[in-house]
Amino acid sequence: MTLPEWKELKELAEQVKSAKTLVELAWSIGKAVVQAGYEKHQADRACSEYLERYEQRYAQVKILGMAEPVPLASIYTEVRVVPPNFLRGYRTPQELQELFLQKDRCLTGYDFSRDKPEPGLKVANDEKHRFLNVLGAPGAGKSTFLRYIGLMALQSYRLSTTAQMLRDPDALSYRFNVLPVLLELRTLRNASSDFVALIDEELQTNGFPANFGHAALRAGGLLVLLDGLDEVSTDKLDDTIQGIRKLVDQHPECRYIISCRTAFYKDYFTRFKDVLLTDFTDDQIQNLIENWFRSDRDRELNTATTLWDLLKDPKHQATRELARTPLLATFLCLVYNDRQKLPTNRAELYGDALRILLERWTASKRVHGEPVFPGLTIKRELLMLEEIAGPAYER
Secondary structure, three states: OOHHHHHHHHHHHHHHHHOOOHHHHHHHHHHHHOOOOOOHHHHHHHHHHHHHHHHHHHHEEOOOOOOOOEEHHHHOOOOEEEOOHHHHHOOOHHHHHHHHHOOOOOOOOOOOOOOOOEEHHHHHOOOOOOEEEEEEOOOOOHHHHHHHHHHHHHHHHHHOOOHHHHOOOOOOOOOOOOEEEEEEHHHHOOOOOOHHHHHHHHHHHOOOOOOHHHHHHHHOOEEEEEEOHHHOOHHHHHHHHHHHHHHHHHOOOOEEEEEEEHHHOOOOOOOOEEEEEOOOOHHHHHHHHHHHOOOHHHHHHOHHHHHHHHHHOHHHHHHHHHOOOHHHHHHHHHHHHHHOOOOOOHHHHHHHHHHHHHHHHHHHOOEOOEOOOOOOOHHHHHHHHHHHHHHHHHO
8 A cells, every 4th residue: 555545544444433424424425435435415315225225125124924024123133142151161061061050051052141242232332342243043033133132223313312321331322423234244255355346246236426435434434233143055055264364354443243053163253252152041032032023913912921821830931041042932833823822842843833834834825716736735845855955955
């Protein structure tokens, strides 16, 4: 980099840091890449278009069992995280057995007296956590958390909040004035691992000028959300990891959040702060149930209260323990809504949820009340799925 280029980059970085809104941020970066001039109204229009498309893709959630998608913000249950220290300290079956036999441990074996769980948004808002790696079991809410963080980062544009409000650590928002870019890594199976090009393409597609992403990265103006490292195909994994490392090394002033399944992760990124999504508490389970049964009819019938009262009954404690992840809690709501009864174990919960979804899918595909494939019953569909799932599980 030449001295004039370095001075230009330093000046741009200072402008980005002093920007009070996303429009000012986009304007300062846009002026750096558009030689013929870049007006503020163009930045405003690009931000508006970007927000609209982001909300179309990520702000609506299709909840299992619900006919229509619902706003993510209206049903989101705040997740909590802890440092995954136990993952580093117990690597053998013998050590794990000793861990689980100790007292004062939760069902996952974690000693919460050592590290108090913190809200995920609070941790993401910590200045020290510029590089954050979110770990969790399947269905723990990793992807939803990344989508939610992106929405919170965009709230500064929608609400036109002041810089002081954005930087309030107690505010229910993302406190850094950066533009979020969410990349679902599973879509990179046949794509390039040049993340600078991918980010620039993502922003250009959504209304920003060419090379805007590159300039924003150099100026530290982006929040890069990389979802699902464990979903990258094996033949692309090494290239993807190297691409992420290169991106972070070249543009360390931006903020980054990666998500990955706990069992898959192997210390790929040493610069990142690892955090583990914890099991849902009773309060979080209750909150999810209330959000799920939010229709006027359910409120009239007090469905959420009835279900929660059942789960609080000591004889249903085992069932309540099934709902410690967002996915299983959602399955529980789905089954109760349809069957008006509670499953007693995980296998029954999965089985009931699968049958309900197959029944609804079959009903939605009927033509004039007749099945599309006569003779293809739910039982036969389950047998077909078993034939597919069995070999896949063995691999």
